[in-house]
Amino acid sequence: xxxxxxxxxxxxxxxxxxxxxxxxxxxxxxxxxxxxxxxxxxxxxxxxxxxxxxxxxxxxxxxxxxxxxxxxxxxxxxxxxxxxxxxxxxxxxxxxxxxxxxxxxxxxxxx
Amino acid sequence: xxxxxxxxxxxxxxxxxxxxxxxxxxxxxxxxxxxxxxxxxxxxxxxxxxxxxxxxxxxxxxxxxxxxxxxxxxxxxxxxxxxxxxxxxxxxxxxxxxxxxxxxxxxxxxxxxx
Numbered sequence: 001x002x003x004x005x006x007x008x009x010x011x012x013x014x015x016x017x018x019x020x021x022x023x024x025x026x027x028x029x030x031x032x033x034x035x036x037x038x039x040x041x042x043x044x045x046x047x048x049x050x051x052x053x054x055x056x057x058x059x060x061x062x063x064x065x066x067x068x069x070x071x072x073x074x075x076x077x078x079x080x081x082x083x084x085x086x087x088x089x090x091x092x093x094x095x096x097x098x099x100x101x102x103x104x105x106x107x108x109x110x111x
Numbered sequence: 112x113x114x115x116x117x118x119x120x121x122x123x124x125x126x127x128x129x130x131x132x133x134x135x136x137x138x139x140x141x142x143x144x145x146x147x148x149x150x151x152x153x154x155x156x157x158x159x160x161x162x163x164x165x166x167x168x169x170x171x172x173x174x175x176x177x178x179x180x181x182x183x184x185x186x187x188x189x190x191x192x193x194x195x196x197x198x199x200x201x202x203x204x205x206x207x208x209x210x211x212x213x214x215x216x217x218x219x220x221x222x223x224x225x
Contacts, residue, residue: 032210043113043201043216044154051211088154095209096167097144101154 001026006102016111020074023102024071031102033065034090035074037052037083038104044088052109075101079109114138115217118201123223129190132220136183136204141186142166144205144214145177149198160185161208192224 006023013019021035032051036044048063050072052057055064064073072091076083086106090099114137124130136143145157156169160179171177174192179185189196200223203214 041218043115044217045113045216046213049211049213067207075189090154092210097142097159097210097214098155098156098167098169098207098212101156103153 003027003039003100004089004091004102007048007105008103010106012066012108012110013079014034015079015081017079017109019079019083019107021074021076021087021089021105021107023072023091024070025072025091025100027093028067028070029093032091033063033091034092035061035072035101036088036090038086038088040085047087058060066067079107081109081111084108112216113215115202115204115215117200117217117220119220120218121221121223123225125190126194126224127193128192129188130192130222132187132189132200132202132222133186133203134187134202134217136185136202137215140204140206140215141183142182142208142212142214143179144203144204145171145185145187146201146203147198148219150173154201157187158167159208166208189222194224197222197224 035048038044062075086104089102116135157171159167203216205212205214
């Protein structure tokens with residue numbers, strides 16, 4: 001079993017839809033959770049960083065962590081064509097950045 | 112533009128050869144990270160340096176080595192290259208080395224081994 005599993009997609013939604021992206025992880029020792037967005041031919045860029053269970057909101061993005069279920073989600077409200085990208089979850093533990101990454105979910109938002 | 116510069120952008124080389132990938136971090140960033148991204152394995156953490164010292168090591172092969180120089184730029188050396196080493200190699204940098212310090216990624220070096 002991989003340490004992090006991510007829905008592979010691809011996901012295709014109409015503009016304005018609410019998008020739900022998810023990852024599950026196997027080791028309860030993981031402490032912090034990140035979501036990155038990666039456009040084609042670009043490096044990943046950080047969207048959200050959380051360190052605890054619960055919700056964290058930033059504009060149209062909400063990150064949700066359920067440590068008891070080892071499940072993390074990213075919600076995108078009022079999705080835009082510019083949100084079309086690959087979304088990667090990354091998890092880690094300890095005071096370093098040895099992140100474990102999901103394979104990414106490809107999202108297409110259609111105008 | 113993240114401020115992290117990677118050169119070259121593309122590299123094509125033959126099996127058995129050695130290449131060097133270069134990374135210039137954002138101004139003021141002390142920590143540099145190297146990642147390998149392939150379609151089947153996704154992003155894999157290779158190694159982290161902080162202010163010239165190795166800070167953390169991931170799944171980096173013995174054929175690969177890296178260093179961070181006094182001016183804080185970093186190089187990733189890949190030797191005895193195999194077809195399976197073909198991938199995107201990303202460098203990222205952050206001010207500090209802990210996870211709360213946001214890391215900014217370069218645009219990557221696409222390595223093709225033929």
